[in-house]
Amino acid sequence: MTDLTTDGGFAVVEMFTSQGCSSCPPAEELLTEIDDDARTRGRPVFALGFHVDYWDDLGWPDPFADAAYTARQESYARAFGSGRLYTPQMIVNGTDEFVGSDRRRAADAIASALAASPATPVALSVREFDGDRRVVVDVRAERPPPHAVVNVAVVERGLSSEVTRGENAGRTLRQDNVVRAFASVALDGGQARVEVRTPRTVDPQRTAVVGYVQHDGHRAVVGATAVDLAAESR
Template sequence: MRYLSLLFASVLPLVASCKTAEALPSSPPASGPGVAVVELFSSEGCSSCPPADEVLSDLVRKGDGRVFPLAFHVDYWDDLGWADPFASAQATARQREYAASFGTSSVFTPQMIVDGTEAFVGSDASHARDAITRALARAPSTRLTVTAERADAQSLRVHYRFDPAPKDGVLRLALVERGLVTRVPRGENAGRTLAHENVVRSFVTVPIHAAEGTAVLPVPSSVDRRRAEVIGYVQSAPRTEGRGVPITAAARTPAP
């Protein structure tokens, strides 16, 4: 596992031990009325991250419609020999926001967060399975539906509807792409071929003012729309200080 301490806004990576990923169970998690949004913070520059990437990829392969996996590639390892082609400062900023919501000043990779409130080492498949089961057992406070249409070559127009409209919070919209493969020539993963699923290629936050609306989601030119989809999810205001930001609904739609 790799750690990043946020001290005086500087980046100070520290090294710690990592876990070996185990396969998720072949059967889907226990049934329930809820959804499970699984956010992984990872990097191709981190040697501890490939096992966590495999845990997330296993969720995608299982295809449980109630589970929404997203891989955010952070950029704070990009100066250590290999710049991750999918990394972004936006992903790093999102992880830092989560750190603040958990009452800590540091972030690490690989980190997995389920439903915005349960954070742990991303390669811990058993913890992922249990956290997903707990998330699915919680009834969502609203129902979300999303549809998308092509606005132009660089963007999608995403239509969303809530039933009922959330009383607080925001809508997160992510464009994710499957089947990404990189041959890494340098850095901690030098010589390895890394495979990724549901990498976040674009991400916007939309304030919620009504029961329905429309938002624009950018589409990078390198994205293959045939392997992409839009995932939307609602995050409410934190209910308990230091316990993250709860996710109360989620939905997906293909990227046209």
């Protein structure tokens, strides 16, 4: 199975968004640009779009929304001491947060993250990927901090939705790196096996698995890597 290790600077770019939010499409376009640039230049920048569910009862239920992603955003709000939820929100390496459509802030945060040295090199291997869309991942982390967790996100590119109600009614939204499955588990001796199950509609040719190690207290991300699922589906 594919095994990928990274040990240089990296940027995990988490964005909290919703198809029901009229200010979110520009931020989602920026997330796509960030991912495209990283792939073109071979840079370790990992983009993740978490669709929250608190817009769902305002006219348009986001098909990718999950209450667990809202809970994740809430955990960040507690860590930042703000208690504030909003979309679009972009968070880089768990500590730098700002409005998700702010191009300058995004560029500066990513550049700063890439220039830093990670404390925890991370290796990720896809152990199993079956026809039921069950993904089993092994993660190894060197020198993880105490109370570290490893997050595993399955992200899909090239998704398109026709929105018929709500603030984005009449728009066709194209979205990339949408989180389709997510799990967070404690590291045991720097290792973890993580299992997630994706929707059957997920296309492995457009899907990647991102693994990132995070401090469970102040939320700093200390190491990350990713692998495409396409190689595992042959």
